[in-house]
Amino acid sequence: MVYVIELVGFDGDDTLWHSEGYYQEAHAEFEQIVGRYVDLGNLRLHDRLLATERRNIKLFGYGAKGMTLSLLEAAIEITGSRISAADLHRIIGIGKHVMSHPVKLLPGIREAIEAVAARYKIVLITKGDLFHQEQKVESSGLADLFHRIEIVSEKDERAYRRVLGEFGIDAGCFAMVGNSLRSDIAPVVALGGWGVYMPYHVTWAHEADTDFAASSPRVVQVQGADGIAEAVSELGLRTAA
Known part of the structure; x- marks a missing residue:
């Protein structure tokens, strides 16, 4: 297929x-x-x-x-x-x-989201306290760019499977962009999806606790937001191959 x-x-x-x-x-x-x-x-x-x-x-x-x-x-x-x-x-x-800390966007992230949104449907999938995450999303000024916003208690295969089911999309047609191999990339790849891994300069030890390798052929690693759109395009070519 x-x-x-x-x-x-x-x-x-x-x-x-x-x-x-x-x-x-x-x-x-x-x-x-x-x-x-x-x-x-x-x-x-x-x-x-x-x-x-x-x-x-x-x-x-x-x-x-x-x-x-x-x-x-x-x-x-x-x-x-x-x-x-x-x-x-x-x-x-x-x-x-x-x-109550201010929401400060990573450099170039809005432009990266806009570039991806020009070609694909996009969804924000974030985990944590509902009130705090809603506050962050609102303060970010990015909410209008997404087709849907999902705030989940845990990012695991079950959560991603539910989101994909509600979109009516097979995991093989889904790519996830994130900084955590444990939460953003590994569960998606396990379902048959794809990942764009953008490491952050510091990671909570709990999120770093994973054996998943970023060198997976289903993952493209980028160093900053300006590489996201190209990475998604690369994954598109890999799906076709």
Whole structure:
């Protein structure tokens, strides 16, 4: 069966707009707070915090709210409940700051989306807290470019299969653009689709935890937004081949 790319999906965080840097700043401020109570050098703090966040994903989901609750839990556990109410309040403030950060688009991303939209139907597929993601989409000024916007709790084969089913499109006719091999590329390729991988300069350890290789023949890697349209065209040629 010969496939033709009909639908292109775009990730949101760290593909269209900057995001992970704000979370990294939040973790750094968290370390400063907790460091007043314990010796961080002996704690393996990054590993313990990541373990807490991973454990809580199924309960709290992704995003700033889940991160904040995990920071509070980790702070209480790490300090043996010695952390003050004032410092717990500071941690809540860290989460609020992440929730309210400005939406800054990656260089050239609007032009890249417009170029792809001139040839294909496009859909925004982003995961995280519904309220926060809706806020980001609205603030980005990009919503009018997409045929549809999907905010999902998890990006896995099931989620992509549902989206493709609602469009009535086979996975072989779908390409996904994103910065995460784990969430944006691997599940789509597993379904028989295609990927444009655009790495971001910093990646959350949870998203980096994958054995999927970017060298897959179903993936084209680009270094910036200006390479996206050409990469999608290249995938179109590969589907025909």
